[in-house]
Amino acid sequence: MTSINTIADLPDLAAPAAKRKRTDEIVDAIKRMIVEHGLEPGDRLPQERELMAQFEAGKSTVREALKGLEVQGLIRVRTGPGGGAFIERMSEGRAMSLLSNFLFAKDLSIANIYAMRKVLEPLVAADAVELIDETGFQRLGEIIAIYDHEPADAQERWHQRMAELDFHGVVAEYSSNPALAFTCRFLQRLLKDLTVCQDIYQQPEPVLRSSGIQHQRDLIAAMRRKDKQAVQAIMTEHMQEAEQHMLDLQARLEDRFLEETRHGATRSRKAVAR
Template sequence: MSLPPKPPLPAGKRIKRSDQVVAGIKRWIVDTEQQAGDRLPQEAALIEQLGVSRGTVREALAALQVQGLVSVSTGPNGGATLTPPSYERCLDAVSSYLYFQPVDIRTLYALRRAVEPELAANVATRLSEADLVELEALIGLSHPAHGGSADWNARREADLLFHDRLADACDSPMLALFCRLLNDIIRRVIIVRHAQDGFDRFDEDVLHSHTGLMDAFRARDAARARELMREHMACAEALALEAEARMDRAGLLTGAEPGD
C-alpha cells in the first residue's frame, strides 16, 4: 500500500507542505478506491513514502480529522481510519459560511419552494406503511386540537420533523441533504414574533397541507404531492412574514435554537 510521492509546489504558489500531504492522501483514497473503515498507512510509512517530517504528517492527519475524513487513534495498533463526514459537521460548516452571507427569510423559503416539492414527489412512491404511520402521528403533534403541545415552538418542531422524515425516505442523497440543511437552519435562526398570540392560521395550514400530502402519498401520486408541497411552502412563507418572523443569525455560529 503506497501513496504518491509528495507533489511538487505549483508554480507561483506557496502551499503548506501539510496541505500538499492532505491533497496527496485524498488523491490516494480516490485512486485506490478506499472505503469507509479502511486504514491509512501507519505514520512511519507515510513519512517514508511521502518524504516529509513526522510533524508534517501529523499536521496533515489533524487536518483530515477536522474535515471528518479520518478518525485517529493512538497506541500500538493506532492510526488513521477513513470515516464518512457526519451530517452534523456539514450543517456546522454550512451554517458558519451562511453567518457571513446576506441570507434572509425570503431566501430560505425560495430554496424550500424549489426543493421541497421535488422531495415530496420523490418519496410519494417510496414511503412504507411504517413511514406513513409516523407521519400521521407528527401531523397530530403539530396541531393543538389533535394532541399537539400548547407551546407553538413545539408544534413547529413537529412540523419540521414531518419534513425531516420525508428527507429520510428520499433516495437522492443530495436532495435529502439540501432539505435537511434548510430544516435545521430554520430551527437555528427563525424566530416568529407573534407565534404565541393566537396565531392559529399556521396550525390550520400545517394540518390542511400535511393531510393533503398524506392523501397523495397513500395514492402514490407524485405529481399531486409535488403540487401540494409547492402550495404548502408558499403559504408557510406568507404566514411567517405575516407573523413578523425574523432571523437570529447568532444561531448559525452557536448552533443554538432561538430561545436556548
C-alpha cells in the same frame, strides 16, 4: 477490517496552476486514496512514516495534513499502542454544523431559506414517492398529530413548531437523491437554528395551522397514489404559504419590538423631565 500499507499505486499529484500548500495537496491525495481503495470507517491509513516517505514530506507537514482531515471529520487519530489514523464516518449533524458555521456571519434571512425550499421541497417530495412505505406514512401521520391542536403551554408550542419541520425531514428521508435530501434537511435545520426564527417560534402568536395541515394530508394522499405531479403542486403551494406565514410573524414581531422601544424611550424622557 482492511488496512492499507502502501499507496505507491496512487497517481502522482498533478502540478496545480496556482501554488498550493503542500499540506492541502497531501489532504487531497489521502482523500483520493480513501475513495480508490474503498476504505470504510474503522480502516487504518498508512503509518505516519509511510506517508512521509510517499509524499517526501516532513513529519510536521504530514501531521498538519492529518489534523486537517480530522477537523473535517474524515479521520480520527488515536495515540498510544495500536494507534494511528483511522477512517471516520462524518455524521449528518456534523456536516450541517460545519455549513452552519460558514453561514453564521452571512446575514441569512427567512426569505433566503424559502427561496431554496420553494424549489427543492417539491422535488424531494416527488422523488420520495417511489420509496416511501407504510411505515413512512404512519410516521408522517404521527407527526401531524403533534400539532393538530392548540398547545397547552409554551413548551408544547415550541415542540409543535419543531415537529412541523420534522414532517418535511421524514419526507426527505425517502428520497433516492442524497444531495437533494441533505440540502432539504439542512434548510429545515437552519429554520430551527436561525435566531429570528427561534424568536418567532417562542412568541404566543396564534398559528393558523389548518391550511398547512390540510396541505400535508393532501400530500400524503397524493404520495399514496404515486401522483408526482400533484405532490409537487401541493408542496409548492404549501411552501409558498409557509413562507408568507413566517414573514408575517416576523413583521409582527418587529412591529412589537419597535413599539416597545418607542414606549421605553418615552418613559425615559418623562423620567428625565421630572
